């Protein structure tokens with residue numbers, strides 16, 4: 001196909017030799033050296049697919065799709081034939097698929113049905129340097145498989161950074177293959193100080209390069225979609241102001257995860273001649289997607305990162321400094337085709353002294369409820385969740401938080417064992433809370449409605465947000481003709497919107513006219529269909545639910561809200577007596593406000609909002625906010641209050657059963673039978 005040779009090709013013989021001799025190998029190679037697209041093809045050519053598939057995990061959905069397309073193209077076929085991909089809610093593989101790209105989350109789910117992963121002869125844990133939560137869990141699970149499926153299963157771990165020893169140590173000191181990159185020197189420039197506005201500074205730097213420097217594309221790192229859109233507008237404006245003919249043409253392109261595929265293709269397509277491209281990208285361009293032709297990198301040194309705090313239950317999404325490893329990766333993007341330049345918009349001293357050496361792995365900054373439920377449902381013999389083999393273990397506090405959350409929604413019993421309900425929840429491709437809500441909805445006779453709500457919540461950005469709006473964006477829904485949630489909250493509004501769309505025969509034009517994202521709505525419909533199939537499989541024999549019967553919602557959608565409440569028992573907030581601030585219940589007595597993007601809740605004569613609400617997300621941006629809220633009734637909440645008060649974390653975590661917890665000791669002195677567990681009581685009482 002006339003494809004250019006990549007650095008990895010020179011190492012084909014060595015790679016095949018090492019893989020054939022060892023159950024596990026680690027492969028280290030610079031980003032762009034061909035690990036993701038070539039390794040699978042090499043192993044395929046060497047015959048590994050005669051006994052099973054080659055599975056290649058990717059931490060990001062976009063990467064799985066884009067890379068599968070690329071490899072299918074290189075092998076002269078279509079996606080879904082020899083090369084396929086599988087991501088949550090979308091499976092593009094067939095019986096003949098030999099190379100399967102899949103998200104790490106998908107492979108984890110497959111472990112549920114086939115713990116020994118028999119369909120695979122090779123598993124490549126790709127992009128391991130990203131240390132995504134799911135990849136980290138797979139590390140531990142695959143380690144257990146090595147002995148069981150020797151010699152027919154081969155595992156290859158690939159990483160773009162040099163911490164191969166740690167991974168090799170984890171896998172019984174397996175060999176490390178190093179593919180030296182063909183990296184050209186990259187000259188690094190630092191700013192004297194951090195700019196007041198890194199966006200402005202980035203735009204200025206890009207223009208300077210464009211006006212003064214020889215041809216070569218510019219890659220500029222921004223932290224998120226909104227920021228990218230702002231940067232694009234600003235850049236376009238500045239470029240228009242340049243004197244005609246004073247410099248070469250320029251195209252400015254965005255690159256981020258939720259960008260429609262056809263727009264992404266523009267970045268990977270062949271650039272027009274005599275034209276400079278400025279690509280404004282999120283972190284996705286740091287290691288997982290390689291854009292050819294980049295010679296200049298602008299690195300403001302920041303990334304948007306989620307951080308979960310198990311003590312308060314708050315998820316914050318904050319812009320934080322990158323680590324040195326990331327800074328080095330970013331700079332490296334400039335030297336792929338010839339010597340390049342990297343402009344760091346921060347001082348050298350900051351690089352040396354302020355940046356962390358390496359990024360904190362996701363497992364240490366995420367809520368682990370889903371992960372713990374998954375591990376529990378695998379019923380691994382011999383191990384306690386607190387002793388699971390993690391490459392870098394999460395904190396005990398965070399594991400205990402996950403255990404309590406699962407206990408509250410009935411997925412675990414008092415001793416921390418998974419319940420029958422918990423097992424069913426784990427099988428649904430949803431977070432535990434939504435899974436629990438669906439199970440409850442089934443009992444309460446409102447499954448169809450709950451399916452719709454779960455599907456809508458699974459698609460981010462249902463509402464179209466025009467770029468260039470004020471800080472606190474109002475959803476456009478308040479201007480359009482969309483239903484209002486009956487004053488009961490977002491979940492009810494999602495249901496109404498979906499129903500209205502159904503009444504319009506799922507017409508995409510209708511979505512457009514009402515300020516809804518067509519792609520998200522299409523996805524919601526797909527997700528709904530799939531969820532309803534999964535639910536149906538669970539209770540075979542009964543007729544498949546029709547695509548939607550949720551139109552029957554009338555009145556207060558009471559059963560639906562009650563079902564949701566069962567799932568979100570640990571995400572409930574109580575209004576303060578005199579104003580519309582809320583306090584989250586449980587040991588997370590965090591004070592919060594309802595996010596301004598939420599639809600209006602009905603207020604009483606005094607202007608007070610419902611006393612109890614459940615929320616989908618507790619997120620701290622400028623303030624702690626709860627998002628996606630829905631009114632619930634006090635009597636539904638009560639059982640949870642009792643349950644939360646009675647959590648015995650010691651017994652839950654499988655350590656020796658202990659005396660009853662002390663949080664309620666004052667009210668119930670007679671039940672206090674043993675010694676107090678100092679420290680635990682503190683967290684329970686908070």
Ligand code: CDP
Pocket residue numbers: 006029030031032033034035036037038066067070268287288290291292
């Ligand atoms: O995984 P690694 O970073 O080592 O490299 P890769 O993703 O396999 O990329 C190898 C080459 O394939 C690079 O030159 C990419 O630009 C190219 N590629 C592409 O053209 N289109 C894709 N969707 C993925 C990779």
Ligand code: MG
Pocket residue numbers: 032035036037126127287288
């Ligand atoms: Mg790669």
